[in-house]
Every structure is written in C-alpha cells, then in structure tokens.
Amino acid sequence: xxxxxxxxxxxxxxxxxxxxxxxxxxxxxxxxxxxxxxxxxxxxxxxxxxxxxxxxxxxxxxxxxxxxxxxxxxxxxxxxxxxxxxxxxxxxxxxx
Numbered sequence: 001x002x003x004x005x006x007x008x009x010x011x012x013x014x015x016x017x018x019x020x021x022x023x024x025x026x027x028x029x030x031x032x033x034x035x036x037x038x039x040x041x042x043x044x045x046x047x048x049x050x051x052x053x054x055x056x057x058x059x060x061x062x063x064x065x066x067x068x069x070x071x072x073x074x075x076x077x078x079x080x081x082x083x084x085x086x087x088x089x090x091x092x093x094x095x096x
Contacts, residue, residue, distance in 0.1 A: 001089075007078060
C-alpha cells in the first residue's frame with residue numbers, strides 16, 4: 001500500500017515532533033530562513049575489471065559485473081510542492 005504525504009504535511013509533522021521532543025514551537029514559514037534540505041548518499045557503480053583491464057562478465061549469463069566505486073552526497077530542497085511517498089506491506093491481521 002502506498003502512503004503519500006504532501007510537503008506541507010511532512011513539515012507539520014516535523015513541527016509537532018520538535019514540539020513534543022524538544023519542548024518548543026516553531027513554524028517553517030515564519031521561523032526559518034530557507035526550506036529544509038534533504039541529503040542522502042547515492043552509490044556510484046562502475047564495471048568490475050580483471051587485473052589486465054578487461055571487463056568482468058558473469059560466467060553463466062554474460063552480463064557485465066558492477067561494483068560500487070564511491071558514494072556521492074546528493075541533496076534537494078524540501079518545499080511545500082513535493083510529495084513524500086513510501087510503501088508498506090499490509091498487515092495480515094485486520095484491525096477493527
């Protein structure tokens with residue numbers, strides 16, 4: 001099942017979390033100078049190579065084998081016009 005939240009719903013949830021956890025209130029629109037940033041790390045893949053420089057292939061299927069060569073930091077501005085979605089598996093037990 002997909003759960004989709006609008007950007008403003010996520011911001012309200014963060015405001016409520018800060019109020020509950022840290023004990024003070026704020027609003028993104030009034031008390032911050034920028035939109036919040038979302039930062040993540042993304043793997044960069046390259047073809048795996050033998051010692052002689054040839055590309056390694058799967059011995060059975062023949063596709064090129066890849067390996068992670070580094071991680072890059074990516075970021076974006078999280079504003080009201082973005083959507084935050086995630087998927088959850090439905091529970092086997094139905095709640096009444």
